[in-house]
Amino acid sequence: MNTKTKRQMVTIDGNEAAAYVAHKCNEVIAIYPITPSSPMGEWSDEWSALGKKNLWGTIPQVIEMQSEGGAAGAVHGALQTGALSTTFTSAQGLLLMIPNMFKIAGELTPTVFHIAARTVATHALSIFGDHSDVMSVRSTGWAMLSSNSIQEIMDFALISQAATLESRIPFLHFFDGFRSSHEVMKIELLNEEDMRAMLDDELIHAHRERAMSPDHPVLRGTAQNPDVFFQARETVNPYYLTCPGIVEKAMRNFEKIAGRKYELFQYVGAPDAERIIIMMGSAAETTQETVEYLTPKGEKIGIIKVRLYRPFSAEHFINAIPKSVKSIAVLDRTKEPGAFGEPLYTDVVSVMSELFMNGKLPLTSFPKIIGGRYGLSSKEFTPAMVKGVFDEMKKPQPMNHFTVGILDDVSNTSITYDPTFATEPDDVVRAVFFGLGADGTVSANKNSIKIIGEDTDFYGQGYFVYDSKKSGATTISHLRFGPRQIHSTYLIEKASFVACHQWFFLEKYDVLKYAVPGATFLLNSIYGPNEVWDKLPRHIQKELIEKKMKFYVIDAYDVARKTDMGTRINTIMQTCFFAISGVLPKDEAIASIKNSIEKTYGKKGIDIVKQNFEAVDQTLANLFEVKIPDKVTSKIEMPPPVSEKAPEYVKNVLAKIITGDGDTLPVSAMPIDGTFPISTAQWEKRNIALEIPVWIPDICIQCNKCIMVCPHAAIRVKVYETKWLKKAPKTFLSMDYKGTEYKGMKYTIQVAPEDCTECGLCVDVCPAKSKSEARVKSINMKPQPPIREQERINYDFFLQIPDVDRRTVKIDTIKGSQFLRPLFEYSGACAGCGETPYVKLVTQLFGDRTIIANATGCSSIYGGNLPTTPYCVDENGRGPTWSNSLFEDNAEFGLGMRLTIDKHNEMAKELVQKLSANIGGQLVNGLLNANQSDEAGIYEQRERVKILKEKLSSLNSSEAKSLLSICDNLVKKSIWIVGGDGWAYDIGYGGLDHVLASGRNVNLLVLDTEVYSNTGGQMSKATSRSAIAKFAASGKSTAKKDLGMLAMAYGNVYVASIAMGANDLQTLRAIIEAEAYDGPSLIIAYSHCIAHGINMTKGMQNQKLAVETGYFPLYRYNPMLVTEGKNPLKLDSKAPSKPLKEFTSLETRFFMLEKSYPARAKELSVLAQKDVNIRWKIYEHLARTDDSENKKS
Amino acid sequence: MDITTTYLGLKLKNPIVPSASPLSYTLDSMKQLEDAGAAAIVMYSLFEEQIAHERSELLHYLSHGTESYAEALSYFPDVQQYNLGPDDYLEHIQSAKKSLAIPIIGSLNGVSVGGWNEYAKKIEEAGADAIELNIYYIPTDLNVSGAEIEKKYLEVLQAIKQTVKIPIAVKLSPFFSALANIAKKFDQAGANGLVLFNRFYQPDIDLETLEVQPNVILSTPNAMRLPMRWIAILHGKIKASLAATSGIHTAEDVLKMLMAGADVTMMCSALLKHGPEQITKVLRDLENWMTENEYVSVQQMKGSMSQKAVADPAAFERANYMKSLHSYK
Secondary structure: OOOOOOOOOOOOOHHHHHHHHHEEEEEEEOOOOOOOOOHHHHHHHHHHHOOOOOOOOOEEEEEEEHHHHOOOOOOOOHHHOOOOOOEEOOOOHHHHHHHHHHHHHOOOOOOOOOOOOOOOOOOOOOOOOOOHHHHHOOOOEEEEOOOOOOOHHHHHHHHHHHHHHHOOOEEEEEEOOOOOOOOEEEEOOHHHHHHHHHHHHHHHHHHOOOOOOOOOOOOOOOOOOOOOOOHHHHHHHHHHHHHHHHHHHHHHHHHHHHOOOOOOOEEHOOOOHOOEEEEEOHHHHHHHHHHHHHHOOOOEEEEEOOOOEEOHHHHHHHHHHOOOOEEEEEEOOOOOOOOOOOHHHHHHHHHHHHHHHHHOOOOOOEEEEEEEEEEEHHHOOOHHHHHHHHHHHHOOOOOOOOOOOOOOOOOOOOOOOOOOOOOOOOOOEEEEEEEEEHHHHHHHHHHHHHHHHHOOOEEEEEEEEEEEOOOOOOOEEEOOOOOOOOOOOOOOOOOOEEEOOOOHHHHHOOOHHHHEEEEEEEEEEOOOOOOHHHOOOOHHHHHHHHHOOEEEEEEEHHHHHHOOOOOOOOHOOOOOOOOHHOOOOOOHHHHHHHHHHHHHHHOHHHHHHHHHHHHHHHHHOOOEEEEOOOOOOOOOOOOOOOOOOOOHHHHHHHHHOOOOOHEEEEEOOOOOOOOOOOOOHHOOOOOOOOEEEHHHHHOOOOOHHHHHHOOOOOOOEEEEHHHHHHHOOOOOOOEEEOOOOOOOOOEEEEEEEOOOOOOOOHHHOOOOOOOOOOOOOOOEEEOHHHHHHHHHHHHHHHHHHHOOOOOOOOOOOOOHOOOOOEEOOOOOOOOOOOHHHHHHHHHHHHHEEEEEEEEHHHHHHHHHHHHHHHOOOOOOOOEEEEEEEOOOOHHHHHHHHHHHHHHHHHHHHHHHHHHHHHHHHHHHHHOOOOOOOHHHHHHHHHHHHHHHHHHHOOOOOOOHHHHHHHHHHHHEEEEEEEEHHHHHHOOOOHHHHHHHHHHOOEEEEEEEEOOOOOOOOOEEEEEEOOOOOEEEEEOOOOOOOOOOHHOOOOOOOOEEEEEOOOOHHHHHHHHHHHHHHHOOOEEEEEEEOOHOOHHHHHHHHHHHHHHHHOOOOOOEEOOHHHOOOOEEEEEOOOOOOOOOOHHOOOOOOOOOOHOOHHHHHHHHHHHHHHHHHHHHHHHHHHOOOHHHHHHOO | EEEEEEEEEEOOOOEEEEOOOOHHOOOOHHHHHHHHOOOEEEEEEHHHHHHHHHHHHHHHHHOOOOOEEOOEEOOOOOOOOOOOOOOHHHHHHHHHHHOOOOOEEEEEEOOOOHHHHHHHHHHOOOOEEEEEOOOOOOOOOOOOOHHHHHHHHHHHHHHHHOOOOOOOEEOOOOOOOOOOHHHHHHHHOOOEEEOOOOOOOOOOEOOOOOOEEEOOOOOOOHHHHHHHHHHHOOOOOOOEEEEEEEOOOOOOOOOOHHHHHEEEEEEOHHHHHHOHHHHHHHHHHHHHHHHHHOOOOOOHHOOOOOOOOOOOOHOOOOOHHHHHHHOOO
């Protein structure tokens, strides 16, 4: 280690480490959000917005593109004109870059793309890490350099930058998504001097000299023919041959500068190893840890960490392998179905064979080589598995093409291992924390690692496991602290400290399974040290006793309340950790926490610092040790994760995923093609609401608005015959129906107590107030626990009451439409989500005949993230059928569905005609000429199809069988193409435009949150001027794209701009009209969002103000009106009646610009107001325009 | 004719001062006020509570929903630098001082001793000629006595007097049980002026939505009676300057207030309604009236109709109330 230079130690994650070097070493950065690489783009944008300069004293230009394909194109252009340019991406994003990557490499252009490697979507999407994306681009001609740890990410980002400039080969610098991109670790920060020393300015000048310039013009990117293309392609070979040497040279140079030694193929282990593993990525760290644990015990084993995977240097590779090696296991973190072996395995076999063939293999004999797959989609890879692989290699006939880490009971590929094997040393403190997303646990833990990393010589590591739900999300933090760099790239299984920050986790998870004997358990409990024992579930008591643990309690919410901290218990729980974990001396730790509070909040106000200090002090006064009795006394058992009534598949498979035990499911438990049953969210009773709405019938005016706005379908209404009340539970409420349609019937609003997320939207929109106490509405939030059981029984009873006959419902009224059963329920969307009420409404209106194509994004996550789905069926078993293809192709995906439906409808009609003799004239006539414009018509057609099926089943002809397979398409189907603004305005716009132009009958529902919500609020072209978003850290400087206007330009597209909170009736009518229109329809639905930084309870009020201020005008453009000689555009909102500021001041996304860049905020807010005024004038003009031209035609 | 006056020790060219209002939000409108003849301007109020509220809201929403879901660990960029204090307000004072020749009086509405002090110091540093402490507090707590509230106010004033050197005016509410006594106490605690009175905006009830709504109603000339009485009572009995505010719309209103004993008269509603040029009109009318009635200076008429100076001092007291009721009959 070079001790001359004392560099700063920082605690950062992999994304920040890569972005830090990339931002310093580039001039043009083109970005696009995709998990888990988005933060690299976000860092770059933020740093440029803050004026941070690169090595050459200029602020890199950062631009967000419309897709990764666009980013790669922009980088290609920037490189061609001589800039140092980069981008960051993952998974599908990388695949979209492939065409440009071939070009960039073909033109020998130096650049480094930094990749957080992620699973490519196949049978399912996964945001987690493996090498399926980077392995998909290995034919592009790019060099591929793999980083295994956070320190390496920083180091290799620089090494690859140096190597690309010299070699002219573009570099893919990759590291494992999440495990490395999001792991927080203490590392040494390279400084500018280091970077400068690594990068040769002459090479940069040479790059610029090769650039396109009209001052020395060239032609590049020609079209070539069979005569010369091949020869030209072979010209680059010398560059690939010299590249490994250049990388090696850069590594040597780096070693001189920074002291860390890297090899192209780095061997660690016994010098006389007989068994070695070859692999790359973060799991190599775990393998190294295992090798270093086992070799002192006499095991002759080792690991080769592949760093430079492409160009693959056989020479460097073979030189790294000890001559004693007899057996090799090559581990790939990817799967290539149908291939002879996975890529690294086949490379190793090829290289060894070739060397052997040429007589150049320096080993005593040709070793046994086996290949295996591990760790797909961030599947854990532990020392136990490593040992399992080494043990397998000992066998005379080791399994080849194996899997490790799963139980493959279908193809029997998995090798066995002893899961209890562990390598972690005792001097590493290991702590596991269970938190709720909203309680700040993860932030506190990240802060603790920083404190320990920066205030002591200890090394710290943090990895965080998040929920797939966006509301009531559980987080599990895994923290390690130790005297050496930590190589354990796997979750903690044996913790010396376990903290449970929410009481209800005790009934949900086996939190103490992580605890080692003698470990400390910290519980946030409303019960004090003397009463808590009797309240604990049995299994917790048992483990506390058996493991002889230490047990502490604190009532963190009480301390938070008393110290004005609200519901943020992060500082409090963090203080407890430091006070009792022993990781630092207590006083020193408390001083460090206070120091950190000052650093974090100092600039934000002395009062906030004081509040936090007070919280720290009060924590220490309220933290108590509990004396653990000798005997288990509790009778409280963990409730089953799903109801006994649930289907077997839910109980046996999905329930395991719900409890966090999905890893134990064997291959046979999974569907072969990614197909899952629907109606499963109903079984996952999450009980996340502390308060739920309670109905007071006396005050209710039966407007059904509460039902319409509920994002989770957790408040329902039914109108029904009185007779159903006979068996009603005692507390079940009902009232006479008000109105003529269902005169004499009963009416009930019922809450699903265990599914409600406590968002409060229903209470907020309720217009009915008590005449004697105005604060009391017809529905009011009340604590859930005391009424949970009673309301659960009431809700079960409510669900048994039959739904109203759809044919009797006035669907074009709010009240009527809400009697239709939602076929989208209890989603994991954020509490108070602004998108889901629209999705739910579509399923109410047309769900029993709807096919949904869903773009990737929030709606695909709350729609289709395991374990359960909110889409469900009605009493006839019909419901929406749903699929997600990609982010970028959703409009086309949906159009394809339409084409099938239309084709099969046409074929069915043809067959009906052909078989008319067998079917019968009247039925044929009915089937072919059915009017399906309303529920009654659809009902009748379904009845006809039922009879048709009966008739067909008795026929034996191939035509009859064919008709039987497609005759359901004689009933009208509704295609809904659903996605967010990132899809519609940006990445999918080309396809969306084409689909609109196709004239086909599809309905595109754009859930417009004006940012990429799912990936954390990045700017899209739907973002309004002056809003701050990620990638627009200093406020967006251009106006929102007018997607509706672009669509209207076609003339034959139905277009609607809707905002439920502003005008629910217009929303309803627009959706009905869009569906009824026999052509393309585009609905742009304003969706308030957590990414706006608003009070979600009042989301609908924000929507109202958005419309009143003209920020989001409402309209419907109905091409059908043209045929009636009317102007197709109808404005549904009034001229702006309030200044824009009234709306923007309510939303953090606008407000924070005033607080961060006041001068720019003033300038942009004036322009934003102008945007509103001008758009309104244009719309007003268009809506007024006489349409006599159309009349004539 | 000499229409100059002295308020808080500041020599003013006339007795018309626009009180704290949205008219001081921009430099442009402040300039218009100066051009129309305003002798000084009281800035709109800096609300400590609002700053604290904005700050906690911002911090709440920046962290709301973060670190919960793997794809969206945050929803906003970390812009690092937030202007969460009174910086805008202070910059505004600084630029007003640069662009305007007349005195600028900062206005501060606080809730805590620390807050009052911190911000008063900053307002002084920004260049304000004086500070008006706007005591805008509705004591709704049934357990807090008038004495406690008075004590708190006096502590605030004393603390600020120790912190800043520029003159301090206290803008009072009329709802003290012993107004004369508290005026004296403020005077003794070092207040350089008293502004009578703060108008509380009284909320309204919306019958449609059954909600309580803030509803600003501009003052009418009737509102001036209350401050006029108390200025008449206090004039000559305390050292502090007296400023009259509420319901001053015309030159007649100004004259009456000056005669009652005001050193300056503060206008707001009339300016919001008619624009800054109303000051020009009032000044012209004031001078015309003085000419017609042969007054030579504002100084001369100041307090000429105060309780001390009138023939029937009881006219300003309770007896006067009985009489007016009788006269109404």
